Amino acid sequence: MIGKLKGIVDSTGEDWVVVDVGGVGYHVTCSRRTLQNLAAPGGAVTLSIETKVSDDAIRLIGFETDNERDWFRLLLGVQGVGTRVALGVLGTLAPDDLARAIALDDKKAISAAPGVGAKVAARITAELKDKAPEGASLATILDAPVDGVAAPASPAPMRDAVSALVNLGYPQAQATSAVSAAAKTLEGAASTEQLIRQGLKELAR
Known part of the structure; x- marks a missing residue:
């Protein structure tokens, strides 16, 4: 090979x-x-x-990178995603952007790729939600802009909330996704405690 x-x-x-x-x-x-x-x-x-x-x-x-190739392999594991669709997704979203879209359940961003409809985008976010952050660092996902508004540098409450959820037994990928979604729901400068509470609600869905 x-x-x-x-x-x-x-x-x-x-x-x-x-x-x-x-x-x-x-x-x-x-x-x-x-x-x-x-x-x-x-x-x-x-x-x-x-x-x-x-x-x-x-x-x-x-x-271009091993990381992009790893994402290609993950995408191929999703029902309904073949080589053409996987390359379409990676041609539209860089690996870090794809990781963030999955972490935030942003189906709209994924469905912007050619050949990806709403159902396929939903399967990608659902089936890769616990794997997505493995292709990008925790900092990449938490520090990325939300809806065009730059996140503050080193958002300590978000990192502390992720750490707390991990200590409760949740996988880091799942905890990161929940806290990212919680931050989007709460908007503004949420405290660690608020993020943990909202993150647990996200995990319970």
Whole structure:
């Protein structure tokens, strides 16, 4: 199996790039975001690779980072999500943005991806809610803007609330999601105690 390709961009198309590695051209399917960030033909490129093997072909799927490739694998585990839809999601949302959308149950952000309807977006948020923060740091999710308004630096109440829920036995991913949703519901500068109470309500749903 090929796990990584390092070479020169030979040519690109709507959803693919040919990577020249020592004179051998590898045809790699990529998301729109990954293609946009590639160097021009002749430039150096390194791609993390997911190898898909079928009865009649071996297909290489390329990603800018290992993190993006890991998200691709998670997405493929969701019912109704195939390669095309997963690449569409990752072409619309960067991994950290996808993690935040799942943590906040933001189906609208996910359904903005081509080929993703309301039902598929709902399945993605539901099936990955306990896995999403594994692809991004806790700080990334808690410090990210909410509805376009920047979050305060190092929001101690939110971090303390997550820690409290983890100490109660909830997985960190689930606790992070609950506190993020609680902060959105409460708005403004909520205290740790308020976030914990609202977070528990979110967890009970």
